[in-house]
Amino acid sequence: MKIESPAFQNQQTIPAKYTCDGKGINPPLKFSDVPSDAKSLALIVDDPDAPGGTFTHWTVWNISPNVLKVAEGSAPFGGIEGLNSKVFYSDSADGVGYIGHCPPSGTHRYFFKLYALDKTLNLQADADIEKLKKAVAGHILASAELIGLYSRTR
Numbered sequence: 001m002k003i004e005s006p007a008f009q010n011q012q013t014i015p016a017k018y019t020c021d022g023k024g025i026n027p028p029l030k031f032s033d034v035p036s037d038a039k040s041l042a043l044i045v046d047d048p049d050a051p052g053g054t055f056t057h058w059t060v061w062n063i064s065p066n067v068l069k070v071a072e073g074s075a076p077f078g079g080i081e082g083l084n085s086k087v088f089y090s091d092s093a094d095g096v097g098y099i100g101h102c103p104p105s106g107t108h109r110y111f112f113k114l115y116a117l118d119k120t121l122n123l124q125a126d127a128d129i130e131k132l133k134k135a136v137a138g139h140i141l142a143s144a145e146l147i148g149l150y151s152r153t154r
Contacts, residue, residue, distance in 0.1 A: 001142040002032045003114040007072070014101060014110060014148035018072070021152060024100025025073035026058065031114060035141045038065040038116035042136055043076065044129065047101065049108040056085040056129045057110065058098040061121045061136075083128045096125065101150045112146040 007027040008014050016022040026045075034041065041063035047055040059082035060075060070076045081097045101110050121135045 001034055001114065001116055001144040003112055003144040003146045004030045005146060006030065008148050011147050012149065014150045019100045019150055020102035026098040028072040029070040029112065031068050034065050035116050037118065038141055040117045040120045041065055041067065042115040042117060042132065044113045045110060047108050047110050051104060057101065058084060059129055059132050061123060061132060065116065080125055082132055083126060103150060103152055107149055107151040110148045110150060114144045115140050116142040
């Protein structure tokens with residue numbers, strides 16, 4: 001299974017458009033070689049280099065295994081978006097959906113992780129990353145990863 005982006009190559013810089021220095025929208029993504037027996041896909045985007053520990057930028061689950069691309073600035077068709085880490089840092093944000101990359105200093109790595117699952121998940125839209133990880137445990141048929149890099153230009 002593969003996850004790629006036409007906006008950046010693996011281990012290369014994510015364009016500013018997809019960060020807090022730009023529009024802060026999700027980059028376009030392409031999925032391929034999804035196992036034929038997959039019942040759903042799950043997507044996790046996170047930053048393990050965040051100063052307070054891993055920062056979750058996006059979670060989406062119950063994506064149809066037939067979805068082969070995600071347009072920039074949009075959620076995967078049919079997927080359910082969960083909580084991102086912003087909900088823990090801001091009372092005014094609902095914390096659901098994609099949040100653009102915004103490292104406070106240095107170069108951070110952003111992991112786009114795609115999972116093919118043997119079932120659809122029974123999770124509420126307000127599920128956080130821990131609930132998602134528990135739900136996928138033991139149900140992963142295949143996984144793929146794309147890593148993007150970003151440093152703020154301020």
